[in-house]
Amino acid sequence: MQAASFLEKEDPLQRAHRLAKRRVALLFYESSTRTRTSFELAAKGLGADTTLVSALSSSIEKGESLKDTGLTLRALGAECIILRHPNSGAPYLLDRVTHLPVLNAGDGMHAHPSQALLDLRTILHRLRPEHTNAEIDESTLAGVTVLITGDILHSRVARSNAELLPRLGARVILCGPKALLPECASEIGPGIAIERNFAHAMRGAQVVMMLRIQKERLAGLELNLNDYIAHYQLNAERLAENAPRALVMHPGPMIRGMEITSEVADGPQSVIEEQVRHGVAVRTALIARALDAMPELVSA
Ligand code: CP
Numbered sequence: 001m002q003a004a005s006f007l008e009k010e011d012p013l014q015r016a017h018r019l020a021k022r023r024v025a026l027l028f029y030e031s032s033t034r035t036r037t038s039f040e041l042a043a044k045g046l047g048a049d050t051t052l053v054s055a056l057s058s059s060i061e062k063g064e065s066l067k068d069t070g071l072t073l074r075a076l077g078a079e080c081i082i083l084r085h086p087n088s089g090a091p092y093l094l095d096r097v098t099h100l101p102v103l104n105a106g107d108g109m110h111a112h113p114s115q116a117l118l119d120l121r122t123i124l125h126r127l128r129p130e131h132t133n134a135e136i137d138e139s140t141l142a143g144v145t146v147l148i149t150g151d152i153l154h155s156r157v158a159r160s161n162a163e164l165l166p167r168l169g170a171r172v173i174l175c176g177p178k179a180l181l182p183e184c185a186s187e188i189g190p191g192i193a194i195e196r197n198f199a200h201a202m203r204g205a206q207v208v209m210m211l212r213i214q215k216e217r218l219a220g221l222e223l224n225l226n227d228y229i230a231h232y233q234l235n236a237e238r239l240a241e242n243a244p245r246a247l248v249m250h251p252g253p254m255i256r257g258m259e260i261t262s263e264v265a266d267g268p269q270s271v272i273e274e275q276v277r278h279g280v281a282v283r284t285a286l287i288a289r290a291l292d293a294m295p296e297l298v299s300a
């Protein structure tokens with residue numbers, strides 16, 4: 001967080017010297033709008049040359065392995081690889097075979113760490129005392145309840161947030177029907193509770209984070225989408241009745257009319273666009289750290 005704030009305030013010309021002439025590769029096996037674009041903007045903002053390799057327009061389509069793709073990018077001069085991959089654990093494999101810093105841009109149903117960090121930054125910015133000019137304080141989450149609702153089963157975003165936020169003192173409540181939220185989810189870590197009743201879960205939450213229903217992964221699950229909407233959709237009435245002051249978050253992409261209504265997504269409590277904006281600052285810091293381009297913070 002400190003590095004993100006430092007780099008965000010830095011003169012852009014000075015920032016662009018940090019990684020001048022260095023090469024960062026974006027290797028995306030799954031589609032992405034927010035993560036890919038913000039990592040790319042972040043790397044470019046640091047002055048790096050970037051290249052994008054996506055599964056559908058590269059030799060991956062011809063069957064080239066992750067290992068060989070990584071070694072090829074390294075041979076072409078990449079010093080850092082940002083990877084999105086459908087298999088959990090793929091970034092560890094790539095790190096092991098290339099010996100390059102690998103940043104996880106989402107792996108399977110496992111983790112999406114940079115998303116959790118930008119979510120954290122959004123929450124910290126919004127919950128800091130409004131009347132002070134306080135620097136972002138990483139202990140601010142003590143006493144804060146974050147409700148995460150929806151397709152927890154398939155969500156790498158939920159998993160990363162449920163691991164990160166309690167470390168800073170937040171209470172995390174996971175909410176959803178059994179088909180999308182197995183009881184064992186509470187074992188992700190300490191500070192996590194499960195609540196099936198959405199309205200009940202919303203009361204007392206300072207943050208209501210909605211997740212996309214991943215329709216592509218619902219085959220075989222006992223889930224009726226109309227029932228889901230009836231019980232778990234975040235609509236204006238539910239929000240006004242149960243959490244009229246809570247921040248409304250969504251990592252995107254959202255399916256309007258499914259997990260959230262347009263009225264709420266575009267409403268005054270929504271910080272969804274802010275989340276996207278924080279993505280650039282957070283990912284700038286991650287890339288700078290991965291390539292040792294932050295000497296002043298190491299010596300601080
Ligand atoms: N939140 C998120 O990962 O969005 P994208 O899939 O568009 O990157």
